[in-house]
Each structure stands twice: as C-alpha cells, then as structure tokens.
Amino acid sequence: MTDHIDTLLDQMTLAEQVQLLSGADFWSVNAPDRLGLGTLRVTDGPNGARGGGSLVGGVTAAAFPVGIALGATWDPDLAHEIGTALAAEVKSKGAHMLLAPTVNLHRSVTNGRNFECYAEDPELTAALTVGYIRGLQSQGIAATIKHFAGNESEIERTTINSDVDERSLRELYLRPFEAAVKDAGTWGIMSSYNKLNGTYTAENAWLLTKVLRDDWGYDGIVMSDWFGSRSTKPTMDAGLDLEMPGPTRDRGDTLVQAVEAGTVDAATVRRAARNMLVLMDRTGALRDLRPHHEVADDRPATRALIRRAGAAATVLLQNDGILPLAPQGTLAVIGPNAKTARIMGGGSAQLNPHYSVAPWNALLDRMGADALTYALGCTNHRWEPLLTGDFEVAYRPKDQPDADPVHTTTTNGAEMFIIPPIGDGTLSPSDVQVTLTGTYTPTDSGTHRVGITATGPCAIYLDDALIVDGRDWQKGRTFFEEGCDEVVGTIDLTAGQTYAVRITVTARSGDNLQFTALRAGIGKPMGDAEIAAAATAAAQADRAVVFVGRSGEWDTEGSDLEDITLPGRQDDLIAAVAAANPNTVVVLQTGGPVEMPWASDVAAILQAWYPGQEAGHAIADVLFGDAEPGGRLPQTFPAKWSDNPTQSQDRQVYPGLDGTVRYAEGLLIGYRHYDRHGITPLFPFGHGLSYTQFALSDLSVTANDTGASVTLTVTNTGDRTGTTVAQIYVSEDAPQVPRPDKELEGFAKLSLDAGEARTVTIPLDHRAFAYWDQDTQGWRVDAGTFTIHAGLSATDLQAQAAITLENWTGAA
The missing domain is CATH 2.60.120.260 (Galactose-binding domain-like)
Known part of the structure; x- marks a missing residue:
C-alpha cells in the first residue's frame, strides 16, 4: 500500500527529505517541486475552519458550537456529524488538515481554554473525540488532536513544567489521545508547549515514541504547536516529525548539517519524512497542485446542524415550571449578552463567521416587537468596547x-x-x-x-x-x-x-x-441607573429573561480566569431583575462554571455555552420548547471557586510556582474530588433537566470474555417527548490500591416519547474496571467485587448492581 512512498523517499535528497519536516509558512508545508509533489495546508480550528491568514478577519466560515458545548451534548454520533461537516469547511479553505480537536481535561475551573475542550472526564472526552475524528477523516481531512500532553492551564504555558505521575497520565490525561489513536486512527497529533515531568513535550521521547508509537502503535505525524519546537536533535530523536510554522528555525540547513556531522541519524530524518508523505498521501495533498483558493461555503444543511447542535448542548440547570415559555404575554429581554451574539471563545479557535444570530433577534422574529422590551443593565467587557469603523x-x-x-x-x-x-x-x-x-x-x-x-x-x-x-x-x-x-x-x-x-x-x-x-x-462607564432601568423593564413585563455570562475576551487561549464570578455587575443585575419579577429566567453563556449567588431567587437557569453562529436561534428553540434542552454538564459546577480541586494553598498545585505546576490531586479531578471530600456541588457532573421526567430501572450486569455487559431500562415518565443520558459509573468495593469512589465508564443518550420505556445495553471492557499498574507497566484488574451505578448525573444514582471479576492484566 505504501510502496510508492518508499519509492519517493528513494528519489529524494537529504535536503528534500528535510524540507518536509518544517513549515514553508504559517499554514503550509511544501514538498519538493522537482518531484511534482503538492503542498499540505492546515487550518485552525476546533469549532470551524478559519483558513489561512490572520486570526482576525479573512474569508468567512461556519462557526460550530465550541468544545465544551459539544461535550455537553454527550452525543458521539452528533460529534461525528460535526466532524463530517467540518471536513467540507476545511476543503472550502483549500486545506487538508484541521488543527483539532482539543481534548485536554478540565483540571481547573479557571483554565482559559476549557471552552475549547470537551469535559473533566476522560471517557466522555474519549467517546466524543472518536466520533469527531471518524467524521472528519471519513472525508479525507486529517485530524490533529491536541495538546499532547499536560496542558491543562494557560499560565506560563510555553515554559511551565507539568509534574504528573504516570498513573494519572495513563488513566486520565492520556486517555483521550489513546482513544484517538487506537479507536479513531487519527492522522495527526500536536505536541503541547509545556514541559512534562521536566522535558518539553516536543523533545519528550517517552511521550512521543514510547507511549505514542511503541505502546499505542501510532502511524501518523506529530507536529509542534506554533513556535513550540525549540531544538534540532532533541526534537528529531524524540519523534517530532514536523516543526511549525515556517520558515524553519531549527531544521532546514541546520538539520542537514547535523545529519552530515553524524549528530542526527539519517534514518531518523527518513522516518519522519516518510510519516509526512503518508499524511500527504492520505489527505490528497501529495498530488494537489492547485493554486491555494478559499471560499465562503455557507450551506443551509450546515446552518441547520449548528442550530440543532446548539440546542442539544444547552443544559437546563433548574426550572420551577416556567420553561418552556408560553408564546403569549410580554417579555423583558435584559443583559449584555442579549443583543450580542456570543458564539465562540478567543484565541486560535476564533474565526470570522458567515453571520451570527443574537438572542434578541431570534426572540424578535418569534414574538414580534410589541411583546418585547429591552434593557442592557450592565456590561461584561474584559477590555473597553472595540473601536469599530x-x-x-x-x-x-x-x-x-x-x-x-x-x-x-x-x-x-x-x-x-x-x-x-x-x-x-x-x-x-x-x-x-x-x-x-x-x-x-x-x-x-x-x-x-x-x-x-x-x-x-x-x-x-x-x-x-x-x-x-x-x-x-x-x-x-x-x-x-x-x-x-x-x-x-x-x-x-x-x-x-x-x-x-x-x-x-x-x-x-x-x-x-x-x-x-x-x-x-x-x-462610557455605566452606573446604577442602567440596572434600575432593567429592573423597571422586568417589573412591567410578564416574564424576564436575563442574558449574562462571559465572552471570548474572558474564555480565551493564552490567559486563565482569575476567578469564576460573573464579570462586572452582572450578579447585581440578576438580583435586581429577580427582585422585580419572580418569573425571571437566566441564560448563561460561558465556557465553564460561574458562582451563582442568585440561583435560589430565579425561576430557571439555562447554560447555553458558546453555541456557534446560530446561537440566538438555538437558545430560543429551547426557551420555547421547540427543542429539548439536550445538554448534560460535562464539568462539575461548584458552589464556590474554593471547592475546586486545584484551589490549594500550595501555589505549586495551581497556578504553579517556580516554573512547575504539580498535579498533586492525582486521580481526584472533577466529580472524583467532590465524591472523595464530601463536597456538594452547585450542579453535579452529568446534571441536566428535561421538559419531561425519566426513571432508570431493571439494572443488570453480566461478566463476559471482554469485561461485562450492562443492561437497564430507561422510561420517560412524563407527558412529552424528551432526551436523557443514562450514565454508568463503576466503583471497586475493596480496592487494593487507592481509587476514586466511582468513575464514568459508559453512557447512552436516548430520546423517548411520553410513556415510552426502552432497554439499553452498554458494554464495559476490562479497562472499565482496571487501573494502571506502575510496577508491571500495564493495566490490571484485581479479582473482587465491583458495583455498577446507573444514574442521571454523578449524584443522581438510581440503581446499583454488583459483579465479581477475576484477575486480568492488559498491555499498555
């Protein structure tokens, strides 16, 4: 199958092989002209294909829901659909490779890039990752899963040393990457900027060769993050195939001279060049001699998919019966996110969207101007409002x-x-x-x-x-x-x-x-008068909807949040509106949790994230019940910031001290931490209400040759069609090594008609019961009894069943 690749390599000079190992410019890699080969082009990013050029402006592109929103869908099939649609977007930008998905875990609630990542849990992240990559690569577009590895914060990210024990790496932080390699066959991986246990990841042979290629059998390429390659010999020897962007800094003539001097083995160069040619062959770039051309491909089917995905990501956190809204009556529309479409986070994931729909416009289309009033109330800018014109x-x-x-x-x-x-x-x-x-x-x-x-x-x-x-x-x-x-x-x-x-x-x-x-x-700074005007508008309407949150100024690459309070005076605004009208709904748009001191004073709370260019339509669809609030939390929402596992008095734990951040919590991130320490979150991992009700019953578990099979019945006990996620957690009754109280190991998303009951079967392989054994450098199940918990969230566990397993060991 790859004989032609070896033939090409045989025809190449050393300099021509080296040419493949660094970018020609910011977004492309040129193969040797002499052989009539094409150019590989790459594009950001996870929630849309921006194309070449700058992070600002450029040809318009479809803006999909951000990573944490896709995480909230708990729907690998939807991730596959989005990956497939993104492939068409990549092709419209004349590219062959998408720099996505981002699959680092939510270790901290303040990571500025959490919006771009799926979840705090490795199994949920892995399942969505596999769907996304399979969809993307089914259309001949390469995925570039990132950032490998230990990049769970943006503070000093280009130099920080992430100190993580191997068991936590294997069981948590490497798991999504492992699934991408073994289950999805990803064609690309991007190393992170940081050091991992003392060595920059781009120079880390244990990570890039031992784990990635020897243990997992990876056959794709590894590229650096932009300007994340710092050396010639260490990166080559470690297994970094591609230095980005170009022009080269550490390769080119420097690498040729290193080979000629015997510092770098010529076989190492050939192996990396071969990996690059295989990638170009897989994506069609190898023979793509077309001039680079980008177009705006605004497809009706993509619009509909984004709208549907935005609703499927929306989480109904609480509801006293006010939702879905009745179409009659008057509505006060309030807040800084009401007339502004908050569709994405900041940094390399941002793009120039085809269009964006603000909630106000969607509500205006639905209800008409006579039924609506508007008040800004306050702002939520991180910086002064952009000078336009x-x-x-x-x-x-x-x-x-x-x-x-x-x-x-x-x-x-x-x-x-x-x-x-x-x-x-x-x-x-x-x-x-x-x-x-x-x-x-x-x-x-x-x-x-x-x-x-x-x-x-x-x-x-x-x-x-x-x-x-x-x-x-x-x-x-x-x-x-x-x-x-x-x-x-x-x-x-x-x-x-x-x-x-x-x-x-x-x-x-x-x-x-x-x-x-x-x-x-x-x-121009705002004061008390604007909040008072918002309260007056709320008092004069039948209901009020307050649109608050953050934006890509706050949830952004390159900068962590300083806390999880709503920026500016938004808490004061919500409190004033709720006091004026008890029929108040709060719609949050953020890239993660916020503290909610007003939660008990409002009638309903929707978490809408950054749902892409159809934001306003997706939110309105859920508010009025045209679509189910299909989302479930992919991250625990703490009652207060200090409850989060990384909020330690030891600065080495977060944000880092003297150049090192120490993952001292080990396995206890996310809900595992809240379980172990008996902390009640504001809203637990996996939580999300429906416009109907569900019950789980008839749970059974049976051991088999591959692990176990879990069967349960899910019943819609309400009076309308609805969506839920049945979640399966596993705990070991008498563990011989320290383990979390329980861990998510399977789930199923279902849509059921009123009164419908459906039996679902969820397979659990041996890894669902295993832990990483540092001594044997493999996976291990100790003989004993395990409890299977079936629930609708990490705290709403409705059924349990026990299973006894024999000893089992598995290779890395």
Whole structure:
C-alpha cells in the first residue's frame, strides 16, 4: 500500500527529505517541486475552519458550537456529524488538515481554554473525540488532536513544567489521545508547549515514541504547536516529525548539517519524512497542485446542524415550571449578552463567521416587537468596547517611524493580528511599526475610557492629544501572554462630535511567538441607573429573561480566569431583575462554571455555552420548547471557586510556582474530588433537566470474555417527548490500591416519547474496571467485587448492581 512512498523517499535528497519536516509558512508545508509533489495546508480550528491568514478577519466560515458545548451534548454520533461537516469547511479553505480537536481535561475551573475542550472526564472526552475524528477523516481531512500532553492551564504555558505521575497520565490525561489513536486512527497529533515531568513535550521521547508509537502503535505525524519546537536533535530523536510554522528555525540547513556531522541519524530524518508523505498521501495533498483558493461555503444543511447542535448542548440547570415559555404575554429581554451574539471563545479557535444570530433577534422574529422590551443593565467587557469603523493602516520599519509607509491597507475595527507576509514580504512582524488612523463619534457626552492592549509599545491619540500612553510597555496576559495588560486613559467627549483617532504600535520580538497584535477600545462607564432601568423593564413585563455570562475576551487561549464570578455587575443585575419579577429566567453563556449567588431567587437557569453562529436561534428553540434542552454538564459546577480541586494553598498545585505546576490531586479531578471530600456541588457532573421526567430501572450486569455487559431500562415518565443520558459509573468495593469512589465508564443518550420505556445495553471492557499498574507497566484488574451505578448525573444514582471479576492484566 505504501510502496510508492518508499519509492519517493528513494528519489529524494537529504535536503528534500528535510524540507518536509518544517513549515514553508504559517499554514503550509511544501514538498519538493522537482518531484511534482503538492503542498499540505492546515487550518485552525476546533469549532470551524478559519483558513489561512490572520486570526482576525479573512474569508468567512461556519462557526460550530465550541468544545465544551459539544461535550455537553454527550452525543458521539452528533460529534461525528460535526466532524463530517467540518471536513467540507476545511476543503472550502483549500486545506487538508484541521488543527483539532482539543481534548485536554478540565483540571481547573479557571483554565482559559476549557471552552475549547470537551469535559473533566476522560471517557466522555474519549467517546466524543472518536466520533469527531471518524467524521472528519471519513472525508479525507486529517485530524490533529491536541495538546499532547499536560496542558491543562494557560499560565506560563510555553515554559511551565507539568509534574504528573504516570498513573494519572495513563488513566486520565492520556486517555483521550489513546482513544484517538487506537479507536479513531487519527492522522495527526500536536505536541503541547509545556514541559512534562521536566522535558518539553516536543523533545519528550517517552511521550512521543514510547507511549505514542511503541505502546499505542501510532502511524501518523506529530507536529509542534506554533513556535513550540525549540531544538534540532532533541526534537528529531524524540519523534517530532514536523516543526511549525515556517520558515524553519531549527531544521532546514541546520538539520542537514547535523545529519552530515553524524549528530542526527539519517534514518531518523527518513522516518519522519516518510510519516509526512503518508499524511500527504492520505489527505490528497501529495498530488494537489492547485493554486491555494478559499471560499465562503455557507450551506443551509450546515446552518441547520449548528442550530440543532446548539440546542442539544444547552443544559437546563433548574426550572420551577416556567420553561418552556408560553408564546403569549410580554417579555423583558435584559443583559449584555442579549443583543450580542456570543458564539465562540478567543484565541486560535476564533474565526470570522458567515453571520451570527443574537438572542434578541431570534426572540424578535418569534414574538414580534410589541411583546418585547429591552434593557442592557450592565456590561461584561474584559477590555473597553472595540473601536469599530474603517481604519487606514500604515506599516513602516520600526527604526524608521517617520519614513513613508512600505505597505498600506485598511481594516474594519481596531483589532489586528499581524503575521507574515506583510505586503511584499520584505518587512517582518517583529520589525514593524503600525499606525492606524480613523475617526470616532460618540453617541453620549461625558467621560470615556480609552484602552489598548498590544504586543509592543503603543499609544492612542484623539485629535493629536495623547490619551493612552503605553510606550513604557510591560508584559501582561493578553495575546498568548505576549501582550500587555490593557492600558487605559480617560477623556471627556461630546456626543455627535467626530474625533480623529491615531493608534501606534511598535513591534518587539516575542519571547515565544513571532507576531504583532493590537486591540483598541473606547467606552462610557455605566452606573446604577442602567440596572434600575432593567429592573423597571422586568417589573412591567410578564416574564424576564436575563442574558449574562462571559465572552471570548474572558474564555480565551493564552490567559486563565482569575476567578469564576460573573464579570462586572452582572450578579447585581440578576438580583435586581429577580427582585422585580419572580418569573425571571437566566441564560448563561460561558465556557465553564460561574458562582451563582442568585440561583435560589430565579425561576430557571439555562447554560447555553458558546453555541456557534446560530446561537440566538438555538437558545430560543429551547426557551420555547421547540427543542429539548439536550445538554448534560460535562464539568462539575461548584458552589464556590474554593471547592475546586486545584484551589490549594500550595501555589505549586495551581497556578504553579517556580516554573512547575504539580498535579498533586492525582486521580481526584472533577466529580472524583467532590465524591472523595464530601463536597456538594452547585450542579453535579452529568446534571441536566428535561421538559419531561425519566426513571432508570431493571439494572443488570453480566461478566463476559471482554469485561461485562450492562443492561437497564430507561422510561420517560412524563407527558412529552424528551432526551436523557443514562450514565454508568463503576466503583471497586475493596480496592487494593487507592481509587476514586466511582468513575464514568459508559453512557447512552436516548430520546423517548411520553410513556415510552426502552432497554439499553452498554458494554464495559476490562479497562472499565482496571487501573494502571506502575510496577508491571500495564493495566490490571484485581479479582473482587465491583458495583455498577446507573444514574442521571454523578449524584443522581438510581440503581446499583454488583459483579465479581477475576484477575486480568492488559498491555499498555
């Protein structure tokens, strides 16, 4: 099957083989022209194919629900559908490989990238991962599962050392990757930035060769995260096939010389080049000689899938009977997320969507203007609201700030992420001074706050007066930890008057990433009057729906959250509205849990995550009962932040100390921690209500040659069709080694008509009962009795059954 690959390798010079092992630019790898071979193109990301170019702007793309929303569906079949649809999106961007999915676990509730990952549990994550990858690769598009491994926080992520014992790695953090290799046959894996037990993952031979290839039999490629390769010989010897992005820093001539000097074995280069050619052959890139072309492919079927998936991800946390909403009566629509479509998180997963639907627009379409009132109440910005409008952009060498521009362009909005090439490519993003010029016309008079974040010294001028002075630049937590924290100035402005705006940023060479970025905003602070107006609107309506949460400014790559309170004055807003109208529904849009001091005061709470471009429609479908709230929590929602397992007094446990973060909790992450320590969460893992009711019964378990078979009956005891997830947890009655109280090992998602009962069978293999035996370096089941728990959440366990098993051992 691969003889032609070996023939190609035989025809290649050493330099041509080496050419395959690093990017040609930010998004592609060129094979040797001499042999008539094509170009491999890759694209971000997990919730949509952004295409080439910058993280901001570009050709529009379909925006799917984010990872934690897909996790909340508990539906591997839906993940397969989404993977299949994403393949078409990748092809529309002229690419062959999607940099997705992201499958790191939710170790902490404050990880800025939790929104991009599926769950706190490895089995749920693994099941969704397999569905997603199978769908994607069935269409000839390669998956790139990431980030391998130990990347459960964004703090100091490019240098931090994750100190994790092997048992926790094998049972928790490596499990989704193992399933991707063994069960889905993923074609790509991306190493993480961090060190794992003292060695950068891109140089970690135990991880990339011993575990990945020797233990699991992996036959795909391993690529670095962007700028995550730091060496030549260590990465080659460890098994890192591809350095990204290009142009190369550690390979190219340097690698050729290392082979010629005998420092790196030529066979190592050939093996990595062979892996790359196999990937290009699998995806069709090997003979793809077409010029690169990207199109916006806005398909009706994709729109419908995204809308359906958004509803399937929505979790009904509590409901006193107010939901689904009756179509009659008046509705006060309140909050900072009501008229803004919160569709995705921030960082490399963001894209330019075909369109986005805000909840207000969906409700307006459904109820009409006469039935609705609106009040903002407060804001939830992390930074000042983005300066919008058209800006002229001028690029100059940073050592010649007064020279004529070497390149000019325009941008809509004062937000830029600058990567090569700039113009004709003669100017590097690390050597540029950027000036944006435009105008701003305020709608209100008074004191305004003007702010900027940037990756180098920066300033904002209004009518040539210096308003924001960031020229004394200091590194902060923006732009993947390469940008400053927001620098803010104030100015009194007059409504209706137009002011000239000039923004300057001077590039600096990033510590770990090579780009220049900026974001500038302006806003007028809000006070008590806006909350009072929202309460008045609620009091005058039959019902109120408050749309609150976060956005991609908060839930973003490169920065963890500082806590899990709702930003700004949103808690005050909810409390005021609930006091004014007891028929208040809260719709949360976040990438994870928040504290809810008002939970007992509101009639219902919906967790809607970031559900993609059809956000408003999906939320309205659930609010009015056109769709079931199909989601179940993939992450425990604690009553307070300090209940989370990583909230230790020891900073080594989180966020890290002296360059190391120590996973001292071991196996006890997520619900395992709450079980062991007797902590009652606000809402448990697996929780989610329906618009009907369900019961589990007739649980039985039978041992067999592969492990066991679990059978149970699920009954819809209510009066309408509904969806539920039957969850199977396993505990060992008398473990010989420390084990969690119980662990999720299987589940089934069902839709049942009113009164319908269905018997389901869930297979459990030996691994469902096993633990990692460090001494034998394999899996082990000790003879004894295990209890099977069937439930509708980690705390709603409705049936138990016992099974006795014999000793069993399995290879890694």
